[in-house]
Amino acid sequence: MKEALVIDAGVGNLGNLVRALERVGGRAEITTDPERIARAHCLLLPGVGAFAPPREAVRGGVEEALREALADGGWLLGICVGFQILFEEGEEFGAIDGLGLLPGRVTRLPDTVPIPHIGWNRLHGDKGHALTAGLEDSYVYFVHSYAPEGVPDELSIARCTHGRDFPAAAGRGRVMGTQFHPERSGPAGLRLLGNFLEMAWS
Secondary structure, eight states: OOEEEEEEOOOOOHHHHHHHHHHHHHHEEEEEHHHHHHHHHHHEEESSSSHHHHHHHHTHHHHHHHHHHHHHHHEEEEEEHHHHHTEEOOTSSSEEOOOOSOOOOEEEEOOSSSSSEEEEEEOOOOOOOGGTTTTTTTTEEESSSEEESSSSGGGGGEEEEEEEEEEEEEEETTEESSOOOGGGGGGHHHHHHHHHHHHHHH
C-alpha cells in the first residue's frame, strides 16, 4: 500500500482528502509533526481560504522538515492554497513570501468574472505530464479568488481560464500541485491522486 502523509496546515478538507487517497490505494495519515514530515517520502499539503494562515502554519519547523524531506528524495503535492504557497509570493492582504519551491506569484483573478471562482471548470493546455494522465479536457472543481501568474510555461502542467488563463496544475521535479481540489473532482480527481501516488512510489 502506498503511504502518504497529509500536512495539517490548519485549513483544508483533510478528511475528504484522506478518504480519496484511500480510494485509490493509498494509506494516508494527517500530521503536524516535523520529525514525521522530514522522514516522509510522499507528502500532500492541502489548504483552503486565504494565503497567510497556512503559510504561517508551516513556517519554522514544518517548513524545515518539508525541505529536508524533499532534499532526501521526497515528493510533494500542494492542493488549492497549499499549491499557492509553493510559489515565491502571494499578494492577498499584502505581499507575503511563499515557500519559493516554484517560481511565480499568486495574484487576484480579474473582477470581470464572478469572484470567488467556485465550481466546475475545464482543464486545457495539458502537457502530457504523468500527474494529469487521463485528465485531458476534464472538468474539475475549483474554489479560489487568487491564482498563480508568471509561472514559466515549461512548469505548467495544465491550465484553466476564469477571467484570465492560469496554471491549474504546475510542477518542477518532485514538487507539484493543483489549484483545483482533486478530492472534490470526482473520477478525474481520483485519477490525479492515483497518478501522484504512482509517481511517488514507482
